[in-house]
Amino acid sequence: MRKQLVNTVESVLKDDERTVLLLGDIGVFGFRHAFRSFPNRVYNIGILEQATVSLAAGLSLNGLIPIVHTIAPFLVERSLEQLKIGFCYQKLGGNFISVGASYDYAALGCTHHCPADVGLLKNLPGMEIVVPGTSGEFDILFKQAYSDGNPTYFRLSERENPVSYDVEFGKANVIKKGKLATVAAVGPLLKPVLEASKDLDVTVLYYTTISPFDPKTLKDNCPSLKVLLCEPYYQGALSLEITKALAPAPVLLECLGVPHRFLTDYGQAHEHDEVIGFTPQSIRERIERLIYA
Amino acid sequence: MRSDIKHLRRKIIKLAADSGEGHIPSALSVLDILWVLYDRVLKFDPKNPDDPNRDRFILSKGHASLGLYAVLAEKGFFPVKDLESFGKFDSAFGGHPDRNKVPGIETSTGSLGHGLPMAVGAALGLRIQNIGSRVYALIGDGEANEGTIWESALLASHHQLSNLVCVVDYNHSTDRALGLGCMSEKFRAFGWDSTIIDGHDHQAIFGALKRSSNSRPIAVIAETIKGRGCPIMENNAEWHHKSPSMAELESILESLI
Numbered sequence: 001m002r003k004q005l006v007n008t009v010e011s012v013l014k015d016d017e018r019t020v021l022l023l024g025d026i027g028v029f030g031f032r033h034a035f036r037s038f039p040n041r042v043y044n045i046g047i048l049e050q051a052t053v054s055l056a057a058g059l060s061l062n063g064l065i066p067i068v069h070t071i072a073p074f075l076v077e078r079s080l081e082q083l084k085i086g087f088c089y090q091k092l093g094g095n096f097i098s099v100g101a102s103y104d105y106a107a108l109g110c111t112h113h114c115p116a117d118v119g120l121l122k123n124l125p126g127m128e129i130v131v132p133g134t135s136g137e138f139d140i141l142f143k144q145a146y147s148d149g150n151p152t153y154f155r156l157s158e159r160e161n162p163v164s165y166d167v168e169f170g171k172a173n174v175i176k177k178g179k180l181a182t183v184a185a186v187g188p189l190l191k192p193v194l195e196a197s198k199d200l201d202v203t204v205l206y207y208t209t210i211s212p213f214d215p216k217t218l219k220d221n222c223p224s225l226k227v228l229l230c231e232p233y234y235q236g237a238l239s240l241e242i243t244k245a246l247a248p249a250p251v252l253l254e255c256l257g258v259p260h261r262f263l264t265d266y267g268q269a270h271e272h273d274e275v276i277g278f279t280p281q282s283i284r285e286r287i288e289r290l291i292y293a
Numbered sequence: 294m295r296s297d298i299k300h301l302r303r304k305i306i307k308l309a310a311d312s313g314e315g316h317i318p319s320a321l322s323v324l325d326i327l328w329v330l331y332d333r334v335l336k337f338d339p340k341n342p343d344d345p346n347r348d349r350f351i352l353s354k355g356h357a358s359l360g361l362y363a364v365l366a367e368k369g370f371f372p373v374k375d376l377e378s379f380g381k382f383d384s385a386f387g388g389h390p391d392r393n394k395v396p397g398i399e400t401s402t403g404s405l406g407h408g409l410p411m412a413v414g415a416a417l418g419l420r421i422q423n424i425g426s427r428v429y430a431l432i433g434d435g436e437a438n439e440g441t442i443w444e445s446a447l448l449a450s451h452h453q454l455s456n457l458v459c460v461v462d463y464n465h466s467t468d469r470a471l472g473l474g475c476m477s478e479k480f481r482a483f484g485w486d487s488t489i490i491d492g493h494d495h496q497a498i499f500g501a502l503k504r505s506s507n508s509r510p511i512a513v514i515a516e517t518i519k520g521r522g523c524p525i526m527e528n529n530a531e532w533h534h535k536s537p538s539m540a541e542l543e544s545i546l547e548s549l550i
Contacts, residue, residue, distance in 0.1 A: 050440070
């Protein structure tokens with residue numbers, strides 16, 4: 001999604017003079033044309049994420065629209081209080097685009113993993129969270145949300161689904177309908193979920209906006225009251241939203257996600273997928289267990 | 294001028310006593326600086342607090358909010374009477390200021406180390422927007438323990454933000470924890486224009502706040518006394534976050550300088 005990141009942000013820089021891009025000393029080569037085209041509005045700000053996020057809030061105070069980009073743990077975990085106060089508490093708009101996701105940089109180790117980002121940001125009132133599943137979806141969702149006056153986090157990953165859907169900010173997509181269970185897949189997990197469920201009589205919902213959560217699509221598409229929630233970050237971040245959406249009916253909820261521990265192994269991301277169970281075969285077993293539960 | 298300050302000191306202490314809340318010594322430490330800033334330096338229109346051409350003031354050490362509220366009321370941003378609700382459940386005026394509740398408050402601060410980097414962003418934003426206004430930030434020496442203050446110092450000088458003035462309320466509250474030595478040398482080492490003044494001398498404050506530089510941000514190291522003007526509180530840590538009882542109030546108000 002990195003190439004798309006450059007294309008999307010460049011087109012917004014071109015079309016909207018209020019936008020300002022702040023890079024945490026990554027992506028500098030990719031944005032080399034933007035540096036030349038918009039020297040006043042594109043900065044390689046340096047490796048000081050906390051001050052960068054507050055500085056971005058200062059830009060927003062002036063009516064500008066900041067776009068901050070760096071690797072997920074540094075943008076979210078290191079700067080969490082700056083996001084909380086600078087943007088959420090002050091009710092200012094801004095955009096935070098991370099790369100690396102949970103463990104795209106598997107071999108770099110836990111300092112560069114960020115499976116906690118969505119759970120942490122969900123605890124900041126007013127923070128919007130977007131997890132696109134493809135480059136094309138990022139382009140659509142960014143353009144819909146970047147100037148909505150709220151802080152918005154875009155979680156980009158190297159992992160992509162093969163097909164883009166007609167996504168809309170704040171709405172889930174119904175990918176297929178079935179009776180025996182509902183699988184809610186977030187972002188890039190749609191690919192293994194669709195493979196796993198291709199001949200099963202289940203509903204598949206696709207969530208690319210995490211906050212604000214779309215409860216209606218779930219409520220309207222869960223006749224079984226059995227849900228398998230598949231999230232590519234620490235598991236269960238959306239569990240409260242799922243149970244609240246279906247209340248007062250009792251839901252049988254199973255959560256697949258990154259287990260709540262440090263992933264101290266290295267290797268490649270797909271090796272972690274296998275251990276965690278982000279594979280079609282493993283997901284199929286989880287769905288079948290749920291159907292027969 | 295001096296009588297105005299004494300009047301503001303009285304107001305601050307009475308508000309804190311009535312509400313049982315507030316950091317009085319910090320508010321008194323910065324009061325002379327705030328008064329000179331709003332009385333003689335900043336461009337603003339209290340009837341149009343969001344005017345894009347206004348100068349900005351960011352109280353990075355948000356716990357001195359009482360001092361800022363008192364000055365903003367005096368300058369007509371809201372009726373002085375509104376301040377009587379200070380610290381109450383549904384008041385707009387809390388122990389730390391909220392930009393979404395109080396006209397004239399530019400940023401919601403409280404946690405230390407957030408206001409100055411926001412001021413850097415506001416100063417950069419003004420330059421991007423071709424607006425010739427200035428941004429003033431007030432930090433404390435305790436606050437300067439925070440790494441973001443020095444991250445901001447690097448950013449402001451690298452980007453040559455000569456429209457930014459950082460006033461350090463150097464009341465030495467952090468000497469007991471992490472001494473900072475000569476703050477002026479530190480800012481100069483980070484590429485700032487820097488000067489040291491008596492933070493209670495109005496003429497010196499005015500001169501320093503009006504300094505200009507072609508390419509450097511400006512640091513004003515204001516040597517101040519916590520609790521200035523209230524003898525029982527001056528440099529007395531016991532009073533950092535304490536309100537006078539009604540029994541103490543009368544003698545404290547009598548003693549004000």
